[in-house]
Amino acid sequence: MxxxxxxxxxxxxxxxxxxxxxxxxxxxxxxxxxxxxxxxxxxxxxxxxxxxxxxxxxxxxxxxxxxxxxxxxxxxxxxxxxxxxxxxxxxxxxxxxxxxxxxxxxxxxxxxxxxxxxxxxxxxxxxxxxxxxxxxxxxxxxxxxxxxxxxxxxxxxxxxxxxxxxxxxxxxxxxxxxxxxxxxxxxxxxxxxxxxxxxxxxxxxxxxxxxxFQANTEWRTRYLGPSWDLAKVRGTMFNTGDGHRMALGIGASPTGNWSGCHAVGWERNAPEFGDLAVGDGFQKHSYPFGILVNAEGKRFVDEGADFRNYTYAKYGRRILEQPNQFAWQIFDQKTTNLLRDEYKIRQVTKVTAPTLEALAEKLEGVDPAGFLAEVAAYNAAVDTSVEFNPNIKDGRSTRGLAVNKTNWANTLDEGPFEAYQVTCGITFTxxxxxxxxxxxxxxxxxxxxxxxxxxxxxxxxxxxxxxxxxxxxxxxxxxxxxxxxxxxxxxxxx
Known part of the structure; x- marks a missing residue:
């Protein structure tokens, strides 16, 4: 046979x-x-x-x-x-x-x-x-x-x-x-x-x-919506939806979250498509131990809502929604030792400063006054009576903010400070x-x-x-x- x-x-x-x-x-x-x-x-x-x-x-x-x-x-x-x-x-x-x-x-x-x-x-x-x-x-x-x-x-x-x-x-x-x-x-x-x-x-x-179909700019905009043409593609340039197109063309049934995708915080100045020499090193996933701010200097997500594994794939979309499609991740010396290896690569948009005032002047595209006011309000809201523990959802939170941080909230007050600029990187649709x-x-x-x-x-x-x-x-x-x-x-x- x-x-x-x-x-x-x-x-x-x-x-x-x-x-x-x-x-x-x-x-x-x-x-x-x-x-x-x-x-x-x-x-x-x-x-x-x-x-x-x-x-x-x-x-x-x-x-x-x-x-x-x-x-x-x-x-x-x-x-x-x-x-x-x-x-x-x-x-x-x-x-x-x-x-x-x-x-x-x-x-x-x-x-x-x-x-x-x-x-x-x-x-x-x-x-x-x-x-x-x-x-x-x-x-x-x-x-x-x-x-x-x-x-x-x-x-x-x-x-x-x-x-x-x-x-x-x-x-x-x-x-x-x-x-x-x-x-x-x-x-x-x-x-x-x-x-x-x-x-x-x-x-x-x-x-x-x-x-x-994440590497197809036209399909991203058609199905995911406005501004998705501006996202970086984390991976291969060859995933343009050929399989979808061929199957739908013979009557296959579409299903699922066509307006949704896996998208993360990604190096702001990464190339349009993934670089195999860098791999996933452009990602920046230690945000639960710091804060994210947009161009107005405002926080816009609960960085400690859950373990990184359960939030990172949706936070890229939130970054894309911000003015000029970027954010800065801010850390002080209490948590810089917890930063993942991807923060140490050569191709990274990073600034450091001994004081928050000096850092504010270095955050490209960010309103310095808005940033300093936001950090002051955040620091005042941290419940320092709860012990910080990165291995569990520790309940160390803020109180009274428009966007509270649920876990791993530390005051930003020990310089030198480090900041990393990110945009949205789409992984797959x-x-x-x-x-x-x-x-x-x-x-x-x-x-x-x-x-x-x-x-x-x-x-x-x-x-x-x-x-x-x-x-x-x-x-x-x-x-x-x-x-x-x-x-x-x-x-x-x-």
């Missing part, structure tokens, strides 16, 4: 997990990647490699991370992060709009999928540098995020690409899929442009894993294609389109308004694996 053939569009985390799963089921697999080999990997290559996973305790983590030493275990409180915790976080931050069936699969399959990835050669490690602070001689993880890929996003792309090579999966670079071959029998292949030539590639199933629990793409009559599957950023219905940090890569891996299995199995059965 001739082996079935599966085509995967894209070569990031979701795509390669789909390819590996389809190959595992016996299909011949062709991966078509729009980027050249040096820029492969989609948005995955620009991530830090964090993956949110449900686990019962340290024994589960040791199975995922066999390199974890006894000393590390003894000096660390890894806690637990149950499926219920994960599902509660996902529901809460999406304001209970997440599709319950897809969310349930994402959560329940998170640990089995990471275990499968480990068996494929992916190496995981604890996120000590970003998700744990040492208190009383012991590290404590917070925010439900414990696991990352060794080597970050680029490491994940390398691990999965090598696994694909070992399994005999063919990856073609510079191959842009421009349309689906579709008829009464469903999707039977793609048209692809490569080296100036257009050809047809036929297959029993096609899996779309080509990312969101939330609107996408409607799939069922087998990752089949549904048409507008809610019927599966034969031969068409989807995974990753271009799937809608899972994230709304916000997302729990690290769940994007897990989502791509979980549904990529499901898409690969079902694409291969259904092709073999037909």
């Amino acid at each position: 001739t082996a079935s053939r599966v085509i995967v569009v894209g070569a990031g985390n979701a795509a390669l997990c789909a390819a590996l799963a389809a190959r595992e089921r016996g299909s011949e697999v062709l991966v078509l990647e729009r980027a050249d080999q040096d820029r492969r990997g989609g948005n995955t290559a620009f991530t830090a490699g964090a993956m949110r996973v449900a686990y019962a305790g340290v024994d589960d983590l040791r199975r995922l991370m066999p390199d974890l030493t006894d000393e590390e275990v003894a000096n660390t409180d890894f806690g637990s992060y149950t499926a219920e915790d994960f599902l509660d976080d996902l529901a809460r931050v999406t304001e209970y709009r997440t599709d319950p069936d897809l969310a349930g699969i994402l959560v329940e399959q998170s640990y089995p999928t990471l275990s499968w990835m480990k068996d494929k050669g992916v190496r995981f490690m604890p996120i000590y540098g970003r998700q744990a602070f040492k208190v009383d001689g012991k590290f404590k993880f917070w925010g439900g995020l414990t696991v990352e890929v060794n080597g970050g996003g680029p490491g994940l792309v390398d691990y999965l690409s090598k696994a694909a090579e070992r399994d005999g999966i063919k990856i073609e670079y510079g191959a842009r899929v421009v349309s689906l071959i579709h008829g009464d029998e469903g999707v039977t292949g793609v048209k692809v442009t490569q080296n100036g030539q257009t050809r047809e590639e036929h297959a029993d199933a096609v899996i779309l894993a080509s990312g969101g 939330f609107g996408g294609l409607r799939i069922n629990t087998d990752a089949q793409v549904l048409d507008t009559d809610m019927n599966p389109i034969p031969g068409l599957y989807a995974a990753g950023e271009l799937v809608g219905g899972i994230f709304y308004f916000n997302y729990p940090g690290g769940s994007g890569l897990t989502n791509g891996a979980v549904f990529g694996r499901i898409a690969g299995y079902h694409a291969a199995d259904n092709a073999l059965a037909s």
Whole structure:
């Protein structure tokens, strides 16, 4: 019997997990990647490699991370992060709009999928540098995020690409899929442009894993709204919505938060698209330990509303809404030691000053008088009777302000002061294609389109308004694996 053939569009985390799963089921697999080999990997290559996973305790983590030493275990409180915790976080931050069936699969399959990835050669490690602070001689993880890929996003792309090579999966670079071959029998292949030539590639199933539309300026403005043309793109320049366009063009059902996206505080002077040499170093995520001010010198968000993991993906939008689309993050010496590594890169817009008055004159674009008045009001409102603790939501708050800070509120009074200028960096869009629990793409009559599957950023219905940090890569891996299995199995059965 001739082996079935599966085509995967894209070569990031979701795509390669789909390819590996389809190959595992016996299909011949062709991966078509729009980027050249040096820029492969989609948005995955620009991530830090964090993956949110449900686990019962340290024994589960040791199975995922066999390199974890006894000393590390003894000096660390890894806690637990149950499926219920994960599902509660996902529901809460999406304001209970997440599709319950897809969310349930994402959560329940998170640990089995990471275990499968480990068996494929992916190496995981604890996120000590970003998700744990040492208190009383012991590290404590917070925010439900414990696991990352060794080597970050680029490491994940390398691990999965090598696994694909070992399994005999063919990856073609510079191959842009421009349309689906579709008829009464469903999707039977793609048209692809490569080296100036257009050809047809036929297959029993096609899996779309080509990312969101965040790098398409016109679509950002059309769907996300005014000013989104001014946002920086954190990742690849190649995620322009090709998968969305092709599928919608044959009657696929759109779903999810098409006016929503994952967007963060991002270096003000970063380039238009992501820079692989810098990766996610342009992000600035230690804001819970300082304050953010806009051009008027005013605070505009509750920097301590929750752990960074649960607010950073929505605060980029808030920064974009400010005058001239920027903000400054302000810290004093009580918390500068807590700043993440990304604050130390060379490509950073930073000013320092010994006094607040001197700092006010250095904050480009900010009204100095407004800033000084805001900091004075903020300092007077801090409840210093509550002990500061960065590992928990400590309840150290302000009182009586128009925008109170709920946790980690410290007075800004110990110079020298540091300030970092940020704008909005868009990571990926939330609107996408409607799939069922087998990752089949549904048409507008809610019927599966034969031969068409989807995974990753271009799937809608899972994230709304916000997302729990690290769940994007897990989502791509979980549904990529499901898409690969079902694409291969259904092709073999037909």
